[in-house]
Amino acid sequence: xxxxxxxxxxxxxxxxxxxxxxxxxxxxxxxxxxxxxxxxxxxxxxxxxxxxxxxxxxxxxxxxxxxxxxxxxxxxxxxxxxxxxxxxxxxxxxxxxxxxxxxxxxxxxxxxxxxxxxxxxxxxxxxxxxxxxxxxxxxxxxxxxxxxxxxxxxxxxxxxxxxxxx
Amino acid sequence: xxxxxxxxxxxxxxxxxxxxxxxxxxxxxxxxxxxxxxxxxxxxxxxxxxxxxxxxxxxxxxxxxxxxxxxxxxxxxxxxxxxxxxxxxxxxxxxxxxxxxxxxxxxxxxxxxxxxxxxxxxxxxxxxxxxxxxxxxxxxxxxxxxxxxxxxxxxxxxxxxxxxxx
DNA sequence: CGTTAACTTCACAAATTCGTGAAACCAGCG
DNA sequence: CGCTGGTTTCACGAATTTGTGAAGTTAACG
Numbered sequence: 001x002x003x004x005x006x007x008x009x010x011x012x013x014x015x016x017x018x019x020x021x022x023x024x025x026x027x028x029x030x031x032x033x034x035x036x037x038x039x040x041x042x043x044x045x046x047x048x049x050x051x052x053x054x055x056x057x058x059x060x061x062x063x064x065x066x067x068x069x070x071x072x073x074x075x076x077x078x079x080x081x082x083x084x085x086x087x088x089x090x091x092x093x094x095x096x097x098x099x100x101x102x103x104x105x106x107x108x109x110x111x112x113x114x115x116x117x118x119x120x121x122x123x124x125x126x127x128x129x130x131x132x133x134x135x136x137x138x139x140x141x142x143x144x145x146x147x148x149x150x151x152x153x154x155x156x157x158x159x160x161x162x163x164x165x166x
Numbered sequence: 167x168x169x170x171x172x173x174x175x176x177x178x179x180x181x182x183x184x185x186x187x188x189x190x191x192x193x194x195x196x197x198x199x200x201x202x203x204x205x206x207x208x209x210x211x212x213x214x215x216x217x218x219x220x221x222x223x224x225x226x227x228x229x230x231x232x233x234x235x236x237x238x239x240x241x242x243x244x245x246x247x248x249x250x251x252x253x254x255x256x257x258x259x260x261x262x263x264x265x266x267x268x269x270x271x272x273x274x275x276x277x278x279x280x281x282x283x284x285x286x287x288x289x290x291x292x293x294x295x296x297x298x299x300x301x302x303x304x305x306x307x308x309x310x311x312x313x314x315x316x317x318x319x320x321x322x323x324x325x326x327x328x329x330x331x332x
Numbered sequence: 333c334g335t336t337a338a339c340t341t342c343a344c345a346a347a348t349t350c351g352t353g354a355a356a357c358c359a360g361c362g
Numbered sequence: 363c364g365c366t367g368g369t370t371t372c373a374c375g376a377a378t379t380t381g382t383g384a385a386g387t388t389a390a391c392g
Contacts, residue, residue: 014289021282030196046295088368100306116187123180129212140266147317254338
């Protein structure tokens with residue numbers, strides 16, 4: 001029997017399975033493979049952060065792959081880079097409990113959908129059948145944009161209640 | 167000057183621009199190129215439907231490409247196929263004003279995220295820092311899953327008010 | 333029952349994407 | 363001021379994806 005620590009131990013095999021399964025979800029959501037795996041690996045790390053070497057080893061990928069993945073994640077605002085002063089090691093950190101907010105906060109993305117739809121309405125005419133269909137879709141996006149803000153506020157309240165002073 | 171019809175005319179060039187721009191958004195959201203273009207083309211058509219030949223011509227793609235695209239869209243429940251009795255022409259139709267509901271109603275998808283996260287919590291232990299982070303993320307997805315239902319109800323009410331008896 | 337029109341399937345060629353190894357780069361440290 | 367460990371950039375080879383042409387399938391018509 002393994003040593004009892006008073007706290008359940010990490011199950012390396014299970015962790016690895018999680019990384020791959022969670023990464024698969026991210027890939028299905030449109031994220032490239034390597035960034036997805038790196039992000040998942042950071043998520044399960046106790047510190048929520050890790051260096052290039054560490055990530056490369058656990059995922060069995062080259063430093064170059066880690067570098068590329070981190071660049072992507074950085075651009076998506078899903079991780080931040082930290083320079084530990086005194087060491088040339090760099091640390092990549094998941095944005096704590098806010099990364100999923102970033103996922104939903106795709107304000108610029110929604111804006112582009114709306115722009116495209118407005119363009120469509122203009123080019124078919126707002127009173128044509130197609131124009132009405134596009135107009136309604138546009139209204140949907142505008143509605144959702146507002147509602148998402150509301151949801152996030154409600155979530156923060158719910159989170160504070162559940163975790164903040166749990 | 168072109169003939170006045172009493173209703174603004176379709177601007178073919180503008181329509182084409184819309185198709186490409188809207189398709190680009192879909193591609194960024196993870197949809198393959200051809201399905202995205204076919205879907206956009208159906209969206210701007212006045213009837214909301216079209217045959218393989220018609221789509222192939224306006225998009226300048228082969229019948230095979232249309233076929234593949236439609237198969238994809240059908241699997242995603244974004245279009246339905248209709249057999250016009252009496253003609254061997256098949257019609258593909260966008261699910262009217264409900265396609266974007268399908269986009270957000272990814273119940274099965276959310277479920278898979280949750281499953282992956284539960285697996286992660288189990289393998290690192292719920293009381294570890296990583297376990298707490300994953301647990302909170304899981305709570306977020308559970309929260310969102312419920313909220314989405316609420317949003318869609320509110321949307322339908324809002325839509326009926328705005329369009330239903332506008 | 334053969335012909336024909338529309339759609340689908342299949343195999344291949346083209347184009348992208350992906351990850352690696354190797355070289356370049358950068359910042360501490362001696 | 364040169365060394366050293368760590369990260370990034372670059373170019374290439376591999377693997378996956380994508381769209382096409384051509385053959386195959388199905389169903390309406392004469």
